[in-house]
Amino acid sequence: PDIWNQKQWEEFKEKYPWLDCRDRKLGEYARINIVNSRETRHLSCLMSGATTVLKQSGNESRNIKLASLGIKVKKHVDSKAQGIVHKIQDQRKVNVLGKTIEAISGVVDQATEAVFRTAYYLGKNNRPFSNHESLTELQEHSGVNMGYSATGIVNHIAKEMWKNVVKSLASSSSKLAVLIDESTPLNRKATLIVYLKASAEGESPIFVFLDLVELEDQRAEGIASALFECLRNAGFTDSYLQENWVSFVSGGVSVMLGRNSGVVTRLCSKYPQLFTWHCMNHRLELAVADAIDEVTIVNHFKAFMEKLHNIYRQSNKNEREFNEASAEVGSQILRLGRILDVRWVASSFRTVQAVWVSFGAFYKHFENASSDLAARLASPESLCDLALMYDVLYELANLSQELQAHSMTIPRTEHLVKRTTRVLASFKDSPGDKCEEALKAKDLGEFKSITLKPNPKLNCINVGQLLQNPVNNIEKHLSNRDDLLAALSILDSSRWSSNPSIRHGKEKVKRLCRRFSVNTEQAINGIRNCVENPNSEPEDLKPLMVCMQTFPCRTAECERGFSLMNNIATIIHPLMSNHLSNLLTLN
Structure with missing residues (x-):
């Protein structure tokens, strides 16, 4: 103001920091919006972005003007409006509203996190959703606010996980391989399981479960349509698939690999760049099955092993007596399964291995239970056949197991297959470890303290034929004409x-x-x-x-997926494919 000098202005400004001066007029230029406040409606302060202006008196002397202006400033300082304005300004500085909202949001987030972790625990550990209620009650008693269904949360988590996966693959234009297999699980509905193999952001490719699809039509057209719909629902566009879908792997059923109208033919007609591959483990099984069919004398060995399986798997009494005999001779007990009629050749090897390891226990039990089986088992012919099958199935089982490695590539597969055929061929000139052990026992007339007696009714397996047939059939089934x-x-x-x-x-x-x-x-x-x-x-x-x-060489992941699905799809979980699919995604 005109009546103040610079020093007076600075003194008042220091004493009243809120004081301002515009056009030589004192005032508090506070930009504060106070909405619908009945208490402040008649206060001497313009409350909506305006100012409170303190005017000096008119014609009085300078001393009177100074006194009058000082009184007005003091009156404004003590006014109710001034208190409210400064209170609002202080609250704005400490951000009371923002911190309140943040605190409320934090409470909600904690509750959401707790209930999501609970639902994730159920899905990850294959627990029934009925446990969700008791777990939430427990946490509520501990002071946690909860209240969502486990099914809805698991489904939400699975969908969000897949959104992130697809987004990552699409953003990096990752090459994609699709693996499928068909099975009939516990709910007796034909189901297609779909896996992907892809690399995210240039890292090493990994296998990822995609979906379970209930098949309304098990013909090639129905399977192909179900697969296309599955990929679309996952978020893969046709343009992305045309550019990045590089490989497709399936089992060897005719509906998949049929040349005229199989699933593979239908896929290649839409995606010409697609490299299709028949599961290498399935090819190996077919090769072994064909080789066994051609060597008819193996059927006698197979029938003998089948008889052993039936004796012990269908009678608790026989199994108990066998365990007692095993304890007497100090023999290791291995599980006895079927031979040469299961999907994986490794299962056949485990059965032969069980008989070899528990040879003494079997003979001890048969001495009292079945003299015919005891005489057959303790013959050098049966022992040599058992040893030959042990050596052959050991190599094939090792190959089968190696082919199931996550890091397996097609060139590596080709190398392992050729190496195994060379090993099998070498057995014709130089017996394997177990064959060599059996031949020594034959010469001594004793094996594991059991006297061996020749059985003229038995014919030994033709070693050369048994070894050459798997080699020929493996080379035939594992050949691929694609350049x-x-x-x-x-x-x-x-x-x-x-x-x-x-x-x-x-x-x-x-x-x-x-x-x-x-x-x-x-x-x-x-x-x-x-x-x-x-x-x-x-x-x-x-x-x-x-x-x-990215090119997979087998569908072992699909087999593992079906195994996990059967563990989940019990009476404790609904047998609905969408829920099972989401649970598999979590696992």
């Missing part, structure tokens, strides 16, 4: 010559890149860098390498 296998070999530097050309593998790399939509120029630069430095891992070659690693 992709030859092209893939270029990525294995161990197969290169000692001094390859700088253009080595260019055409094969170009063929792979064109087929699977990989940057050709980048891949060629990568293979050239690899030729120059064989021990290096060029970054330019990584996209093509990851693409090739």
Whole structure:
């Protein structure tokens, strides 16, 4: 104001920090909105973005004006409006409303987190949803606010998990492989299980469960339609699949692999770039089954093993007596299953192994229970057959187990298969470990303190025929006419010559890149860098390498998925495919 000098203004400003001056007029220019406040409606302060202006008196002397202005300032300081304004300003500074909302939100988040963790626990550990109520009551007694259904929460978690997976794959344009298998689970409905193998953000490809689909139509057209719908529902667009779906693997039933109208044919008509593959483990089983069918004398061995299985698996009395005999001779007890009629060859090996390990216990029991079986078991013919089947099935079981490794690739599969056939062929010239042990026992006339007596009614298995037939059938069933296998070999530097050309593998790399939509120029630069430095891992070659690693060679994940599904789909869980699918996603 005109009556104040600079020093007076500074003194008043220091004493009253809220005081302001505009156009030489004192006032409190507070921008505060107070809505519908009955108490402040008539206060001497303009409450909606306005100002409180303190005017000096008119014609009085300077001293009177100074006194009058001081009184007005003091009156304003003591006014009710001034108190309310400053109270609101203080609350705004400490953000009372924001902190209140944040606190309420925190309470809600804690309750949501608690109930989600409870539902996730049920799904992850295959517990019945009926446990959710008792668990929530327990936590409510502990002071936690809860109140959502376990089914809804599990479904929500599974859907959110899949949204993130699909978003990650789509954003990184990851190459995709699809694995399917069909089965009839506990609910007696034909069900298709779908798995994916993909790489997220350039990492090593992994297997991921996608969905369980109840099949209304088990013909090729129905299965193909169900698979297309499953992929669409998951969020994969047709343009993404055209660009990034590179491989499809299934079992060997005719509806899948039929050349004229099978599922594979229908998929390839829509996605020509697709590389299709018949499960390698299933091919191995077919090869072994064909080999056994051709060597008819093996049927006698199979019938003998089947008789052992029936004796002990269908009678608790026989099993108890066998356990007592095992304890007497100090023999290890292994589970006795069926032989040469199950999906995985490893199961047949475990049965033969059980008889070999528990040979003394079997003979001890048969001495009292069945003299005919005891005489057959203690013959050198049966012992040599058992040893031969042990050696052969041991190698095939090892191959089957190795093929189920998560990191298995098609080139590695081809190498393992060829190695196993060479091992089997070598048994014709040099007996395996168990055969060698059996031959020594035959010469001594004793095995595990049991006297061996020849049985003229028995004919030994033809060693050469049994060993050659699996080799021939494995090579026949595991062969693949697709030139992709030859092209893939270029990525294995161990197969290169000692001094390859700088253009080595260019055409094969170009063929792979064109087929699977990989940057050709980048891949060629990568293979050239690899030729120059064989021990290096060029970054330019990584996209093509990851693409090739995406190709699965078997459907073992589908088998594991069905096994897990059967554990979940009991009377404690509803047998509805959408709930089972969400539970499998959590697991």
